[in-house]
Amino acid sequence: MYTYSEFDKDFLAERNAQFRDQVERRIDGSLTEEEFRPLRLMNGLYLQLHAYMLRVAIPYGTLNSAQMEQLALLADKWDKGYGHFTTRQNIQYNWPKLRDVPDMLDALGEVGMHAIQTSGNTIRNVTADHFAGAAADEIADPRPVAELLRQWSTDHPEFQFMPRKFKIAITGSPNDRAVTAAHDIGLRIVEKDGQIGYQVLVGGGLGRTPMIGKVLNEFVTIDDLLPYLEATVAVWNVIGRRDNKYKARIKILVHEFGLENLQDEVAKEFELRKPLYDTDAVLGQLAAIAPDFASPAFQTASTAIYQTAYDTDPIFRAWADTNLAEHRADGYAIVTISLKKHGETPGDASADQMRLMAQLAREFGHDELRISHEQNVILPHVHKSHLKEIHERLRGAGLATANVGLLSDIIACPGMDYCALATARSIPVAQEIATRFDELKLEHEVGELKIKISGCINACGHHHVGHIGILGLDRAGVENYQITLGGDGTEDAVIGTRTGPGFSYDQIVPAIETLIRTYLDLREGAEETFLAAYKRVGVDPFKAALYPEAKSRAA
Amino acid sequence: MPRKFTPKVVTANHLLEGDVIYLTAKGTWSRRLEDAALYTEEAEANERLNFAATQADILVGAYLADAQAGPDGPEPTHFRETFRTRGPSNYAHGKQVEL
Ligand code: HEM
Ligand code: SF4
Numbered sequence: 001m002y003t004y005s006e007f008d009k010d011f012l013a014e015r016n017a018q019f020r021d022q023v024e025r026r027i028d029g030s031l032t033e034e035e036f037r038p039l040r041l042m043n044g045l046y047l048q049l050h051a052y053m054l055r056v057a058i059p060y061g062t063l064n065s066a067q068m069e070q071l072a073l074l075a076d077k078w079d080k081g082y083g084h085f086t087t088r089q090n091i092q093y094n095w096p097k098l099r100d101v102p103d104m105l106d107a108l109g110e111v112g113m114h115a116i117q118t119s120g121n122t123i124r125n126v127t128a129d130h131f132a133g134a135a136a137d138e139i140a141d142p143r144p145v146a147e148l149l150r151q152w153s154t155d156h157p158e159f160q161f162m163p164r165k166f167k168i169a170i171t172g173s174p175n176d177r178a179v180t181a182a183h184d185i186g187l188r189i190v191e192k193d194g195q196i197g198y199q200v201l202v203g204g205g206l207g208r209t210p211m212i213g214k215v216l217n218e219f220v221t222i223d224d225l226l227p228y229l230e231a232t233v234a235v236w237n238v239i240g241r242r243d244n245k246y247k248a249r250i251k252i253l254v255h256e257f258g259l260e261n262l263q264d265e266v267a268k269e270f271e272l273r274k275p276l277y278d279t280d281a282v283l284g285q286l287a288a289i290a291p292d293f294a295s296p297a298f299q300t301a302s303t304a305i306y307q308t309a310y311d312t313d314p315i316f317r318a319w320a321d322t323n324l325a326e327h328r329a330d331g332y333a334i335v336t337i338s339l340k341k342h343g344e345t346p347g348d349a350s351a352d353q354m355r356l357m358a359q360l361a362r363e364f365g366h367d368e369l370r371i372s373h374e375q376n377v378i379l380p381h382v383h384k385s386h387l388k389e390i391h392e393r394l395r396g397a398g399l400a401t402a403n404v405g406l407l408s409d410i411i412a413c414p415g416m417d418y419c420a421l422a423t424a425r426s427i428p429v430a431q432e433i434a435t436r437f438d439e440l441k442l443e444h445e446v447g448e449l450k451i452k453i454s455g456c457i458n459a460c461g462h463h464h465v466g467h468i469g470i471l472g473l474d475r476a477g478v479e480n481y482q483i484t485l486g487g488d489g490t491e492d493a494v495i496g497t498r499t500g501p502g503f504s505y506d507q508i509v510p511a512i513e514t515l516i517r518t519y520l521d522l523r524e525g526a527e528e529t530f531l532a533a534y535k536r537v538g539v540d541p542f543k544a545a546l547y548p549e550a551k552s553r554a555a
Numbered sequence: 556m557p558r559k560f561t562p563k564v565v566t567a568n569h570l571l572e573g574d575v576i577y578l579t580a581k582g583t584w585s586r587r588l589e590d591a592a593l594y595t596e597e598a599e600a601n602e603r604l605n606f607a608a609t610q611a612d613i614l615v616g617a618y619l620a621d622a623q624a625g626p627d628g629p630e631p632t633h634f635r636e637t638f639r640t641r642g643p644s645n646y647a648h649g650k651q652v653e654l
Contacts, residue, residue, distance in 0.1 A: 027571070029612045047615055049635075050642050050649045051573035080648055095648070098571050345645045416635060417643035425638075427645045477633050 012109035015116070019043045020102035027098070044115025045101055048418045054093045054104060056115045060143050061089035061130045061371040063113075065358035068369055070111045072354035078104050083354070085339060085347040087373045087411055087462060089127060094418055122160055123153035123233070127169045129178045130372040133293060134334050134380035136326035139189045140196055142172035143293045145225070148286050152226055162237055164248035167205075168229075174491060179373065181213040181493035182206050182465060184250045185229065188491070190219060197221050202232060202262070203254030204493070206459035211251040212493045214259050216266065222286070224270070227277045231269035235262065296366035296381055298329040306384035309391075316391050318444070319402040324387070327380075333387060335365075335379040336372070337394060338401040338409065342438035346412045346430050347375030356397045360390055373462075374411055376404065407443040407451060407516070408434035411462055415455025415472060416479075422455035424472025424479040425505075429453055432509045437516075446516055448529045450489070465489035467531045468515060469496045470508065481508040485515070485542055486534045497539050499546055511546055518545040563600045564591040564622045564629050565607050566639070567614035575639045575650070576614060577629075578607055584614065587654060588640045589628030594619075 019039070026036040040046075044055040056071070063071075071091055075083045078100045079093040086092055096104060108114055126146040133141040149168060153159055159166075170187040171178040180186025186201035197219040204213030220228045236250045239257065254262060309316045325334040337357060340346050349357070357377055361369045364386040370378035382390065394400040403409050410433060413419065415426030430453055437443045452466030456473075463469030469484035480502040487496030503511045516530075522541055523533045534542070543550075565578035566588075576584040577591035585591065594600035600619050607617035620636050622629040631637040642649020 027612075033611055033615050047568055047573060049639055050575060051568075080646070094643075096573075098573065416638055417645055422635075425644060427643075431645065474635075479634060 009109060009112070012112075012114055013106070015114075016102060016105045016109055019105060023098060023102055042117060043101075043105065044117050045096075048094070048414075048420050049416070049422075050418070051095045052098060052101070053418065054096045054101060054115055055086075055117065056091045056093070056108060056113060057117070057125070058090050058113075058371050059125070060128050060132070060146060061373075062143075063369050063371070064367045065362040065369070067111045067113055068354050068358035068361065070107060070113065072351040072358070074104055074107060075351040075354065077107075082348050082350045084345070084414065085349065085371050085375050085377065087375060087413070087460060089130070089371045089373055091371070092414075094414075122162065123149075123156075123166045123168065126150050126153075127167075127178060127183075127373070129171045129173060129176075130370045130378055131177060131325060131334055131380065132172060133295060134327055134332075135173050135175075135177075136328045137173045137175050138328060139174070139191050140172045141293055142170040142178075142187070142189055144286055144289045145187070145189075145198075145222070146170050147289045147292070148226075148282070149229070151285070151289075156230075158230075158237065159233060162233070164250075166233065166250070176489075176491040176493075177372075179462070179465065179489040179493070180204070181491075182210075182462070182489065183213065185232065186213045192219055195221070198225055200228065200232070202259075203251040205249055205251045206462060206464050208457050208459075209249075209251065210459065210464040210495045211255065212495060213251075214254060216259070216263060222283070223279045224274065226282055227273040228266070228270050231266045231273050234273070235265045235269050239265075295329075296368070298332060298381070299383055300331060301383060301385050303331050303384040306387050309388040313388075315395075315402075316388060319391055319400055320387065322402045322406060323404045327382075329381070331384055333382055333384055335382050335387070335390065336404045337377045337379065337399050338403055339376050339399075340403055340409050340434065341398055341401045342403075342408055342434040343431050344398075344434075345427050346410050349377070353397050353399055356393065356399065360393060364390055374409065376409070403443065405448050405450075407437050407446050407449045410434060410451045410453060411466070412453040413455050413461035415453070415461075419455060421458060422472070423457075423474040424455050424481065426453040426455040426461060426470070426472055429470060429472070429481065429505075429508055433512055436509055436513065440513075442516070442520075445526070446520065446530065447526065448531075449516075451512070452487075462489060463487070464495045465493060466496060467534070468512065470512075473502060475502065479505045481505070481511075483511065483515070483546070485539055486531065488531060499539060499543055500550070501547070514545050515542055518542055560595075560597040560600075561621050561632075562593050562595045562623060562629075563619040564588065564593055565600070565603050565617055566591070566620045566636075567607060567617035570611075570613055570615055573615075578603060578617075582606065584610075586650065587628075588622065588631065588636075589625075591622070591629050593622055593624055593629045 025031040046053045084092045128146045169178045169180045169183040172189040182204045188199040200217040201213035202216040365379040366381045410430040412426040412430035416422035450467045452463045453470040454461035454463040465487040471482045482502040483499045484496030488494040580592040621632045641651045
């Protein structure tokens, strides 16, 4: 249900008309809230602390300039002039009024967008690397297979009533930017003897019981992929636990049943299912999808302007060093536009900023934009000769912060500033950390560091896989923040380790500063990142710095 | 032993606006916590919550929230309820500027 092609305007218009009618019937009293709630959730409309919230899908995090401009229009017309990009590669509007939502949905439909949420215990939307189709390190673009999986799972009769929801992520690069190890199934495109295949991970997930996915199969060919995944889901469907919502995810099955037993069962099931698959039909379907994700026509031109700017303009150079990534096409770069200006809300963009990004994509970016799960916006295909101008125009809009991958490039969920489920705030903690280190002018010296903050155990801010993770809790009616260290969301995924007792709202920023100063003192040189240093020395030196009383008591 | 009942107000979100509202002593709804009726008797609090449940055309998700008596009316006792009287902390949006 997630590509534009399938979502022709008539279908969306009809669905929106239905929802408009449901809203009217809720208002006139013919629908109770109990009846209306599942309908509004299916249409992306949530009720938060202070207002409704509309969550708009951005499939594969990919959108064009017209769509970005429409998002800006929604922000201006029906919200308070901004939108919030999330780790789920969607945008949330925090202030819609119930009566306006049908109009918002119609406006989205005009550009082939929607807020329809896959919900319930089904296979959820498949997510992919935000650099897909652009990254130099990519073996193959994962999005066609992601789309194949989506089409295959959407109406699959066996997968409509599973023990629990099921999430799949896929990366086409050895450098995993899609956090595949934190999904029920993670797929990594790999190459063996010149042949492309899929490494299958199983049982990852964050939330209440965080676990890193394990390798179920090192190499599955495209011919075998669908029956193999079907076999995996089927085994879980039959033997997974349904008695307890918190134990029903496939990660618990991997844990309780054992990886090897699961591998055996899946292999048996696969043998039964493989002959039932029409491989040629599947390959044909994939071939039909591929053109939707075709490369733009890359240009060849001189990159001299770029080189001159890089050599002579230190501000441009600092930005280029942090915010550009290597593109697979000669003379091109991937631009990450930071939505993490120091002191601002991570992931928020104003309507004016959205329009500028759309304009830049149209002029210089083959009309393509991406949203990353790290809450930034990406221009995936930019010729280097345009970078200088892009940088200048971004600067004029407060969008040229040179901090991608650094300390202030923080992921933070909405937390108790918006979310009804939150146990503490997360946004102001992110703002204060970024502001503090901007004052100290330390973050470039600190280098690569990922801080991730969640406002409750649901872990929407991915705190378990932050190099420094922060989890906000409610301890006896007071906000309290637990720290985890050493988490990693890449191909070497690790769940972070808790340091010990949490910190109050007033203590959490100083505690983070203590951790960073401890790291700077003990690192073996500027090349040793926080994560590398942590792996070398372990948690103890950091604990000793965070809890000096405990140490003196033990002494 | 059952926990001692602590004073409560009835609160919800407004159906159309989505913002936070409180039940007053007159049985009307106000956007200010200070206007809310504070119930010190559990039976009365539950009775008023049941009344709120009949107002589905006005509100969503009524519940009893802890509060205490203050000089100007009820005051929040938990930070979540404090934020609900104000709005988010990252922007001057919501009640902190609208009331
Ligand atoms: C404010 C409204 C939100 C609500 C009510 C909400 C609620 C939830 C809940 C209940 C879960 C756990 C689901 C489960 O395990 O069954 C969850 C998971 C998740 N949410 Fe949110 N969320 C919200 C906003 C966000 C935002 C803004 C982001 C992105 C920044 C996000 C990203 C995620 C992710 C990535 C997960 C999956 C974590 C995992 O691997 O288990 N959510 N959310
Ligand atoms: S982690 Fe908790 S507080 Fe944060 S958005 Fe998710 S549900 Fe809300």
